Amino acid sequence: MGIFSRRQTATLDPARAGGRGTPFPAAGDAGLDPALRALTGQWTIDRPHSRIGFSVRHAMVTTVRGAFGDYDSALYFDGARPEASRAEITIRVASVDTGVEQRDAHLVGRDFFDASRYPEMVFRSTSAVHEGGETFRMAGDLTIRDVTRPVELQLDYLGSVVDPFGYERAGFDGTTTIDRTAWGLVYNQRLEAGGTMVSEKVRLQFDISAIRTTPLA
Secondary structure, three states: OOOOOOOOOOOOOOOOOOOOOOOOOOOOOOOOOOOOHHHOEEEEEOHHHOEEEEEEEEOOOEEEEEEEOOEEEEEEEOOOOHHHOEEEEEEEHHHEEOOOHHHHHHHHOOOOOOOOOOOEEEEEEEEEEEEEOOEEEEEEEEEEOOEEEEEEEEEEEEEEEEOOOOOEEEEEEEEEEEEHHHHOOOOOOEOOOOOEOEEEEEEEEEEEEEEEOOOOO
16 A cells, blocks of 8 residues: 555545545634645545554564445644644544455444444544654543544655656655553453453554645635
């Protein structure tokens, strides 16, 4: 998957790329740093060129990776005042895909996401900080199975580009590690030699190609 892929299909509609989410209200842009002004505005995640995924240790010796294919997003980036930047992502957990149908069915069942009762997982940012260079830290609330806990993402800005179809894109990599049991995902099996079948620690990964949804003023 290329975050800045120039082979995007001509049928992509930037108003639909992030699903049904609506943009956040615009913020004032007085006194913007000229070097960052071009990034300030409303964005949405381009799902065909992005990945919201996870990785977790299995049986203590290997790593299982998966991703969610269905989600909505609303992003606002302020290049002069990163603390004014905001993000909200709503994920339909039934869209989980680990490449194994039986495992996916287990994940959406009652032992894990219980998708019939709790169909959505939501991240809403609460603060953002520029840590220097192209690195940012975004704190927010993550809700899974109606349990909300704070998390912090490290976000690395990868660059921006206007692709051949005229879409303005910005790329970010985001990561955080959570303890799934804090959200009620406690299912496990003990191994005879010690340890557990599924690690309690889960690494969340956000490989984001965002498309601007409103033009600069």
